[in-house]
Amino acid sequence: MKPLTHNITVEDEGTRIDRWLSGKLASESRNRIQQLIKNGDIRVNGSQVKTSYKLRFNDQVLIHLPEPEPLNVSPEQIPLDIVFEDGSVIVVNKPRGMVVHPAPGHMSGTLVNALLGHCRDLSGINGILRPGIVHRIDRETSGLLMVAKTDQAHRSLAKQLKDKSTKRKYLAIVHGNLPHDEGIIDAPIGRSEKDRKKMAVTEKNSKHAVTHFKVLERFSNYTFVACRLETGRTHQIRVHMAYIGHPLAGDPKYGPRKTLPINGQALHAAELGFIHPVTRQQMLFCAALPDDMARLLEGLRNGRYSS
Known part of the structure; x- marks a missing residue:
């Protein structure tokens, strides 16, 4: 792959190179970018630098992405x-x-x-x-x-994901009855300090995370909600709904073991929207609820899962 060359402007002066590259290489993770710097695939003025290097005006950054x-x-x-x-x-x-x-x-x-x-x-x-x-x-x-x-x-x-311009709407069944018809959960998510296999709302080594929710239907002990992702963190909806006291049904990792009869969390990515990368046309796609969630909703409406 042909190397890319960038000259640093006054606006970017003083920025850490790994942070600057995150904006230039949107498809690469921060860890991947740091590894490329350590491997010498990214150089400044012909020399290898540390991931913490702060850019200077007129620096020439050479980016070589391996095939x-x-x-x-x-x-x-x-x-x-x-x-x-x-x-x-x-x-x-x-x-x-x-x-x-x-x-x-x-x-x-x-x-x-x-x-x-x-x-x-x-x-x-x-x-x-x-x-x-x-x-x-x-x-x-x-x-x-x-x-x-x-x-x-x-x-x-x-x-588009990085710029938060995509549309991602999920449908979920959660435990309990939400007190508000809609709301915004703005709470940072990172690796749980108590259990490294789980994510959690935490201030340490966390990333900004925002979920919008809206109540669609209420039942005695469950609520059917729509969630819209503003950011896309690991387990974001599962963690955020558990954080406000309403974990997803069928999610023993973040909620109670006694739950609705479904093989996995009752969560479905129902809408996806983005700008087509070639035609630039706005695209929007919808997927109907899977049969297992549809059956749960029907059972809840009939009072089958009232306890």
Whole structure:
């Protein structure tokens, strides 16, 4: 890949190089950027620098992104619910229980395996195990995901996520009866200090996180809500709803074990909107509630799960 060269302006003077690069390389994580700096793939005035280096006026930053490694994840003929597809983007409705990308313990049966079985032309920016994956939803969450077929599309979609210009609406069933019809949860999320496998609202090593919620329907001990993500942190809706005392039904990680009969948290990515990376057209997609959540709602309306 051809190296990119940038000359630092007065406005960027004094900014840490890793923070500055986060704005330039929207598709790359902060950890990935720091690793590129440490590897010498990013240099200032021809020299290797530390990740904490503060830029100076007229510094010349050379960015060399290594070529993506060849894919070695096995394509699998797994049925996909494809909502939209063209030469740049695929929008897929992921079923509950499917892992998004391969990881230790889940090297097959993932959405990536299924996508590679459907088509080989996926963005290589995220490397071998996550081709085309711009964002993720949890294994036990169902709903819409956008997947990039080209690196250009990947960079555009990742930048839209970073700029908070995408639309992501989720439907959820939560424990208890929310006292307000709608609200905003603005609370930072980071790794839990008590349990490293969980996320939590915390001030230490956390990231800004905002969730908007609106009550759609109330039941005796449960509430059906719509949540809109302003940011996209790991387990954000699950953590935020638990934080205000209304954890998701079916989510023993952040809520009670006694819950509604569903295999995973009652959370569904129902709407996804973005600007098409090539046509610049505003796109909006919707996915109906999966059968398991629809059955729960019907049972709640009939008073079947009143306790």
